[in-house]
Amino acid sequence: MDPLYKPQGVEQHWQQTWEEEGLYAADASSEKPPYVIAVPPPNVTGALHMGHALNGSIQDALIRWHRMRGFNALWQPGYDHAGIATQAVVEKELRKEGTSRFDLGREAFVERVWEWLHEYGGVIMGQFRSLGCSLDYERERFTMDDAYVRAVTRFFVHLYERGWLYRDNRIVNWCSDCRTSISDLEVEHVEVDDAIVYAHYPLADGDGHITIATVRPATILADVAVAVHPDDERYRRFVGRDVIVPVVGRRVPVIADERVEREFGTGALKITPGHDPVDFEIGREHGLPEPAVIGLDGRMIGDIPEKLIGLTEDEAADYVVTWLREEGLLEKRESYRHSVGHCERSGTRIQPLISLQWWCAMDDLARPAIEAIESGRVTFHPPVQNRVALDWLHAIRPWNVSRQLWWGHQLPIWYCPDGHVVCAETEPDACTECGSTELRRDDDVLDTWFSADLWPFATLGWPDETPELRAFYPGDVNSTAREIIFLWEVRMVMAGLELMGDIPFKDVIIHTTILAPDGRRMSKSLGTGIDPLELIDEHGADATRYGLLKMSSTQDVRFSAQQIEEGRKLANKLWNASRLLLMAGAVEPDARPSSVEESWILARIDATRAELEADLAAFDFAHAVEKLYHLTFDDFCDWYLESIKPRLGEEDVRATAFAALERLLKLLHPVMPHVTEEIWTNLAARESRLIVAPWPEPQTWEGEFEAIENAQTAARIYRRSGVRIRLTDDSARIFEAVVRPTDDGHGDVDAERARVQKEIDRAERMLANEKFVANAAPEAVAAEREKLAQYVAERDALA
RNA sequence: GGGCGGUUAGCUCAGCUGGGAGAGCAACGGCUUUACACGCCGUAGGUCGCAGGUUCGAGCCCUGCACCGCCCACCA
Numbered sequence: 041m042d043p044l045y046k047p048q049g050v051e052q053h054w055q056q057t058w059e060e061e062g063l064y065a066a067d068a069s070s071e072k073p074p075y076v077i078a079v080p081p082p083n084v085t086g087a088l089h090m091g092h093a094l095n096g097s098i099q100d101a102l103i104r105w106h107r108m109r110g111f112n113a114l115w116q117p118g119y120d121h122a123g124i125a126t127q128a129v130v131e132k133e134l135r136k137e138g139t140s141r142f143d144l145g146r147e148a149f150v151e152r153v154w155e156w157l158h159e160y161g162g163v164i165m166g167q168f169r170s171l172g173c174s175l176d177y178e179r180e181r182f183t184m185d186d187a188y189v190r191a192v193t194r195f196f197v198h199l200y201e202r203g204w205l206y207r208d209n210r211i212v213n214w215c216s217d218c219r220t221s222i223s224d225l226e227v228e229h230v231e232v233d234d235a236i237v238y239a240h241y242p243l244a245d246g247d248g249h250i251t252i253a254t255v256r257p258a259t260i261l262a263d264v265a266v267a268v269h270p271d272d273e274r275y276r277r278f279v280g281r282d283v284i285v286p287v288v289g290r291r292v293p294v295i296a297d298e299r300v301e302r303e304f305g306t307g308a309l310k311i312t313p314g315h316d317p318v319d320f321e322i323g324r325e326h327g328l329p330e331p332a333v334i335g336l337d338g339r340m341i342g343d344i345p346e347k348l349i350g351l352t353e354d355e356a357a358d359y360v361v362t363w364l365r366e367e368g369l370l371e372k373r374e375s376y377r378h379s380v381g382h383c384e385r386s387g388t389r390i391q392p393l394i395s396l397q398w399w400c401a402m403d404d405l406a407r408p409a410i411e412a413i414e415s416g417r418v419t420f421h422p423p424v425q426n427r428v429a430l431d432w433l434h435a436i437r438p439w440n441v442s443r444q445l446w447w448g449h450q451l452p453i454w455y456c457p458d459g460h461v462v463c464a465e466t467e468p469d470a471c472t473e474c475g476s477t478e479l480r481r482d483d484d485v486l487d488t489w490f491s492a493d494l495w496p497f498a499t500l501g502w503p504d505e506t507p508e509l510r511a512f513y514p515g516d517v518n519s520t521a522r523e524i525i526f527l528w529e530v531r532m533v534m535a536g537l538e539l540m541g542d543i544p545f546k547d548v549i550i551h552t553t554i555l556a557p558d559g560r561r562m563s564k565s566l567g568t569g570i571d572p573l574e575l576i577d578e579h580g581a582d583a584t585r586y587g588l589l590k591m592s593s594t595q596d597v598r599f600s601a602q603q604i605e606e607g608r609k610l611a612n613k614l615w616n617a618s619r620l621l622l623m624a625g626a627v628e629p630d631a632r633p634s635s636v637e638e639s640w641i642l643a644r645i646d647a648t649r650a651e652l653e654a655d656l657a658a659f660d661f662a663h664a665v666e667k668l669y670h671l672t673f674d675d676f677c678d679w680y681l682e683s684i685k686p687r688l689g690e691e692d693v694r695a696t697a698f699a700a701l702e703r704l705l706k707l708l709h710p711v712m713p714h715v716t717e718e719i720w721t722n723l724a725a726r727e728s729r730l731i732v733a734p735w736p737e738p739q740t741w742e743g744e745f746e747a748i749e750n751a752q753t754a755a756r757i758y759r760r761s762g763v764r765i766r767l768t769d770d771s772a773r774i775f776e777a778v779v780r781p782t783d784d785g786h787g788d789v790d791a792e793r794a795r796v797q798k799e800i801d802r803a804e805r806m807l808a809n810e811k812f813v814a815n816a817a818p819e820a821v822a823a824e825r826e827k828l829a830q831y832v833a834e835r836d837a838l839a
Numbered sequence: 840g841g842g843c844g845g846u847u848a849g850c851u852c853a854g855c856u857g858g859g860a861g862a863g864c865a866a867c868g869g870c871u872u873u874a875c876a877c878g879c880c881g882u883a884g885g886u887c888g889c890a891g892g893u894u895c896g897a898g899c900c901c902u903g904c905a906c907c908g909c910c911c912a913c914c915a
Contacts, residue, residue: 043875229912236915253915304914318913378914392913424843428910431842435911522910557851559907590863593852595844596908600851602864609877616875623874663853666862681874802859811895812858820858827859 041622041722045615047580051714055169058717063731064174066114068511075111076515076545077103078496079168079175080528081183083122084157085129088167090554090562090599091521093572094592097585097711098519098551098661100173104710105656107174108735114512115174116499117165118181123448123488124218124385130156130447146446146483153447167573172581172713174731181499183491184449191498192449192491193465195539200463204401205441207461209330211313211320212440214391215383216338220444221397223487224437225527227381227390236376237361238306240369241266244282244291250275251371253305255378256315257364258356261288261344262333265311267322270296272307287363288344297322317392330394338391353391398442398451398484405534406436412543418533420548421659422594425525432526441487448485455480489527493535496544503539514542519549549659553596554588562599575604582712583607589661589711610669611715614708617677618719621697624688626724629702630695638696641680644671645703646739652707668708676704698723703736796835803828 058064066074077099082092099115107113127141130153134140141149162182168175181188199205212221237257240249250266263285268275278294285292292311299322300309313323314332323330333356335341340351348356364370381390410433412418413426420426442451454462456471457478470477491498496515500508514536520529529548536544555561556568563569575584586607591597633639648671655664680700687693702723705716709730720730806812806824813821 041874044877045875255915299913301914306915309915312915316913316915318915321913379912428843432911525910553909555908591851595852598851600864602851605877606863609875612877613875616878618874620874666853669863677875678879682879685874799859806858806896809895813895815895816858824858 041615041619043616043619045612045715047582047611047714048577050718051170051172051576051581054714054717055172058174058729058731059169059177061729063729064115064176065178066112066176066512068507070112070511072110072112074512074516075103075106075113076116076512077114077517077519078116078499078515078545079118080518080520080524081118081120081181081492081495082164083125084119084161084182085122085126086164088164088171088572090570090572090588092164092168093171093575093584094554094588095519095521095551096168096171096173097588098549098592098659099517100171100585100713101589101661101664101710102517102656103174104713104731105735107731108706108709108733110734112511113174114176114179116179116181116512117168117175117177118179118495118499119162119164119183120488120492121182121184121448123443123445123485124220124222126153126157126161127445127447128218128385141446149446170573170576170581171585174713179499183488183495183498187501187504188491188494188498189449190465191494191502192486193452194503195490195494195535196449196452196486197463197465198539199400202404204404205398205463206401207396207398209394209396210399210440211315211317211392211394212397213381213383214336214393214395215386215388216336216391217386217388218383218445219336221395221440221442222383222385222390223440223489225489226384228384229379230382231377232380232389234376234378234380235373236305237364237373238371239286239364240371241283241285241310242369243278244284247281249369250278250283250294250308251306252308252310254310255376256353256357257360258340258353259312259315259333260286260310260360261340261348261356262312262314262331262342263290263292263310264313264323264328264331265292265326266294267297267300267309267311268294268307269300269302270298272300272302275308286367286369287360295322295326297326314394315392320392320394332393334391334393336393336395397440398453398482400439400441402436402439402534405538406433408537409433409530409533412533412537418543418546418548420525420529420550422550425522425548425550429525429530433530439487441490442482442484443487444483445485448488449491451482451484451486453482455482489531492528493531494539496532496536497540513540513544515545517547517549518545519551521553522550525550547659552592552594554591555596555598557599557601559598570599579604579608580611580714582611582715586610586665586711589665592661606669607712610672611712613677614672614704614712614715614719617672617681618701618722620681620685621688621694621701622722624694625691626722627691627694627698628724629699630692631699631703633696634692637680637683638700641675641700642696642703642739644675644680645700645707646736648675649703649707649736650738656710665711668711672704672708676700705730706733706736709733793835796831799831800828800835803831 079099080095103113103115131141133156134144144152165175165177165180169177196205213224213227214221234255236253236255238251238253239257239260240251242249252266254260266283268279275294279296281294282291283294284290299318300307311319311322311328313320313328313330315334331342333340333342333344334353338353340348340353340356348359351359361370361373382388383390410430413430420429452463452465454468456462456474456476458474458476460471460473462468462472462479468479471479494502497509497513500506500512502509518529518532532544536542556570558568560566560568572584583604584607587604590603590606591600631642633642648667651667652664655661655667684693684697705720709716713731717730803824807828
């Protein structure tokens with residue numbers, strides 16, 4: 041064994057061995073209780089980033105821990121087809137080749153996407169392997185697998201039959217770059233510098249004008265009204281009369297609506313139902329027309345002056361402003377900063393426009409989900425996220441589920457020439473209403489999240505009644521980043537309750553976002569990303585896992601290389617501690633303690649086991665990992681190994697040491713699987729792997745308690761001061777046990793005595809304070825008395 | 840605009856229902872007695888963002904303010 045632990049070859053070896061030996065595999069026919077986590081399916085086009093690495097470390101720690109505890113642990117792997125992202129990648133390729141998806145046609149394009157995926161896609165599972173993630177790789181699923189497509193279709197038909205899916209011409213978020221609508225959740229609001237234009241709309245009867253303010257002058261061409269607040273004195277006399285829309289010269293009414301803010305702008309709002317969500321609502325209520333002047337490609341269309349057709353919105357805006365100025369209708373133009381929706385995928389400014397889309401009414405789906413979260417059947421961690429999820433659910437709005445893409449799940453919707461709609465799981469022969477056989481399938485595909493919502497059960501074979509579904513549903517935990525709480529987590533709860541009649545998981549971990557060291561987001565475009573694969577390369581997967589878990593928190597944290605470094609040191613320390621014992625000669629482990637130091641270390645390990653379990657159960661990985669570090673460095677190495685070092689020649693001393701080491705390795709395994717397994721095989725010839733070794737049982741310590749306590753007190757004083765305290769009877773032995781025999785320091789007895797005296801003074805002062813004794817909680821007073829007694833004891837020991 | 844979170848040692852972060860300010864790293868000093876210099880022993884370092892308040896007692900509770908960040912949002 042090399043004194044320097046080198047993770048590189050070791051880690052690959054174990055990753056391969058574990059998988060080959062089938063130790064990652066869950067068994068649907070097992071008698072053991074199940075423990076299930078479905079991995080958030082990464083984009084099939086994606087590569088491992090810091091978020092995946094952190095989340096992988098979290099999930100694998102839980103999975104490995106439960107596997108050792110005797111659970112039938114399933115960590116379900118797989119990919120998401122990521123409609124928009126994947127289609128965009130392939131379209132970019134095509135553009136380079138000087139062609140387009142339209143040249144290829146739908147079928148050939150989809151074929152092309154598959155080809156691309158077979159060549160370049162699906163690399164992340166390999167990267168998860170190199171992190172040591174014990175996913176059941178044999179069970180890999182893809183949201184575009186035939187079986188999965190069937191599940192998605194079933195889901196859609198189910199919702200349709202429930203009457204929750206409907207087709208409507210409504211205003212949507214249109215991305216002219218992706219050429220599709222996107223849902224509200226995929227819109228990112230970004231602060232933008234714009235110009236706001238104040239324009240006069242003359243009254244049709246020549247009696248003055250109303251001034252409106254707009255940041256999008258081109259949409260003036262699609263105005264159908266001007267709205268004012270019903271209680272606004274300034275405009276009351278205009279309501280019911282007509283104004284003339286500039287440029288197009290259209291006569292439109294002045295209407296009253298409470299949604300108009302009197303204080304904002306001029307208090308008069310131009311109404312453009314075709315290109316603004318609020319205006320759309322107002323327009324619908326007032327029965328106004330909904331003309332469009334901006335097309336799906338972002339260029340000007342419609343009933344507008346000929347020369348404007350085909351211009352961009354900006355060009356048209358320039359024309360309109362110039363026109364206003366020349367006609368004397370431009371009051372002013374000011375710079376204006378406000379927040380504007382952008383497509384989170386392409387970064388393009390969202391164009392609100394009216395389009396015929398499929399929508400899903402969410403209220404009936406939301407209700408059971410609300411109940412599930414309120415009752416605690418599904419719990420988010422940290423708990424503040426329960427509130428976040430509930431707030432969203434309470435204000436839920438219809439979901440635009442159709443996308444104007446080709447890559448994805450095509451809607452199981454057919455239309456006949458008479459306009460009848462047929463929704464069916466398989467292609468129908470004829471229209472169910474009129475019998476027409478000339479059916480045309482809807483071109484659109486479903487929102488990627490529509491299929492992702494079925495992930496916890498479609499991966500297990502739903503809608504078929506498979507053994508897997510019976511064995512592994514509902515699952516236990518789901519872990520993700522904050523940004524997909526609504527997009528995915530909450531909707532999975534809705535889908536699970538609706539289709540399976542049960543929640544998909546009990547606990548949702550919303551993990552930390554790891555920021556770049558400078559506090560910005562890690563992102564490729566900013567150049568702030570840190571590649572976890574490089575960390576693994578350099579420091580090892582164990583160190584990386586440790587470091588990431590140490591960084592995890594309930595808040596966002598900055599990446600710090602120090603934490604990874606700490607993990608590397610821990611692995612190396614463990615390695616060398618094992619070397620020490622192995623070089624002295626391997627023997628059969630024997631956990632029966634025969635000295636106080638042996639009782640002490642076994643007690644320490646057991647106490648840490650209990651703390652560790654509590655931390656893991658609370659999904660507090662940073663604290664879990666910190667305790668492992670201290671157990672290894674301080675307790676096991678600095679105290680225990682140093683104290684037994686002179687007696688390592690004795691077999692029974694080593695026997696206990698190996699027993700203690702085995703337990704230590706077990707506790708560390710969920711976090712640092714590779715180095716622990718590597719040491720494990722060196723310990724003794726054994727059949728089983730550490731990955732499936734039983735988790736340590738709680739220990740009982742009859743009759744040893746007092747001795748252990750005393751040992752700990754002695755250790756504490758010695759550590760603090762270097763002072764060797766004098767103890768009586770058996771305690772003298774304890775003292776020898778916990779003081780490093782190689783150490784000859786005596787410390788400064790006077791200084792230590794002074795320190796203890798200070799503590800005594802403090803405690804006495806508090807207890808002398810009548811108000812404290814009278815007002816403080818009795819336990820607090822008692823605790824203070826106890827401390828006083830303890831320090832008095834220490835002082836006596838120092839005498 | 841609404842909501843949530845943060846501000847603690849040079850850095851990254853802990854500090855449970857209010858009762859002695861912590862860890863790791865970095866810094867400094869000392870250790871080449873063979874597990875580990877990716878080590879060991881030790882030292883120093885903080886008006887807990889600011890200002891008030893409640894309390895016997897506040898990093899923790901309340902109010903206000905200042906920055907930083909996130910989520911949600913139909914103010915043109």
